[in-house]
Every structure is written in structure tokens, then in C-alpha cells.
């Protein structure tokens with residue numbers, strides 16, 4: 001599908017117009033017989049490997065299409081075109097061969113990241129900005145944080161419970177060790193020292 005003619009400054013040579021879509025050639029290819037040029041997508045669309053040239057009715061075989069001559073490529077690349085994002089406020093006018101590079105960096109592009117200037121500071125793409133609502137965004141953020149807090153509280157309660165259990169275990173162990181320690185003074189004596197024999 002070619003470029004809309006209305007986007008170009010000045011007249012565009014008829015040879016640079018696709019006879020199928022009537023736009024300015026995009027990724028053009030040339031029919032070897034009649035030498036008419038078409039957008040690659042216009043002539044290759046559909047399942048048919050064969051098309052009829054709308055200008056002269058000659059058969060165009062898709063596998064036989066070839067690149068357009070260099071002079072045509074040069075004429076095309078020098079055309080002056082407005083940016084795709086002109087409706088979004090971009091005033092840039094570019095050579096056709098610079099359009100792609102510009103679109104990647106165009107600050108009016110729907111994909112270009114921007115921050116909300118109404119207070120919430122959310123980063124989003126240009127295209128999302130018109131539908132953005134600060135209150136909705138902040139509300140969902142508060143909900144997310146509340147969920148997070150609830151999870152943290154649950155974990156904290158579990159850890160507190162575990163800690164109390166461990167403290168109880170330690171107390172028990174201490175008492176046990178203490179009991180053993182006290183016992184030591186009694187049982188080794190009774191085991192190692194034979195009972196005194198009384199000789200009368």
C-alpha cells in the first residue's frame with residue numbers, strides 16, 4: 001500500500017504513483033514487460049502469482065518482478081513527505097528516504113514514552129496518554145500496595161509464631177541441661193564408688 005499523495009510537498013511524478021493503490025510507491029517493484037512499477041505489497045497481495053497490469057492489461061508474473069531502476073529510486077527518495085504523526089502534532093517534513101529513521105525517534109509517535117504531567121508521574125506511551133486517568137492509576141496503585149501489605153503482615157505473623165515456638169524449645173532445652181547438670185553430682189558417685197563396707 002503506497003503513501004497518501006496528500007502527504008507530499010509539491011507535485012509527484014506520475015511514474016512514481018502505484019497504478020494499483022494510486023498512492024506514491026512504497027517498496028516498489030517493476031514488471032519486466034511493461035515496465036510499470038507497483039508497491040511490492042499491492043502487486044504481491046492475495047494468493048495469485050499472476051496479476052494484470054491496470055494500465056495496459058499485460059500479464060505481471062509476481063516471481064518475475066524486479067527492482068525499479070536507480071533513477072526512479074533517486075526520484076522517490078528525494079520526495080518531501082510529512083511525518084506519519086502529523087495528526088498528533090509533528091510538523092516535520094522529511095525526504096522519503098529519511099522517514100523511517102525519523103519515525104523511530106519521532107516524539108509524537110504513539111510509542112514514544114512520556115510521563116503524566118497531571119501529578120501522578122506515570123510513564124506511558126504517547127498513544128496511551130489520551131485515555132490516561134490519574135485517579136484510576138493511583139487507585140490501582142493503592143490497591144496493589146494494600147495487597148502487598150496484607151502479604152507482608154501474614155509473613156510477619158508466621159515468623160512471629162515460629163520465633164515463639166523456638167523460644168519455647170530453647171527454654172525446654174535449658175531446663176533439661178540444667179536438670180542433667182544437677183544430676184551429675186549424684187549418679188557418677190553412685191556408679192563409680194562402691195558402697196562402703198562396714199567391718200565390725
Ligand SMILES: [Zn+2]
Pocket residue numbers: 001002018019020021022023025026038039042
Ligand atoms: Zn500500491
Ligand SMILES: [Zn+2]
Pocket residue numbers: 031034035036053054055056057058
Ligand atoms: Zn503495465
Ligand SMILES: [Zn+2]
Pocket residue numbers: 083084085086090091092102103106107108109
Ligand atoms: Zn514525526
Ligand SMILES: [Zn+2]
Pocket residue numbers: 116117118119120121122132133134135137
Ligand atoms: Zn496521571
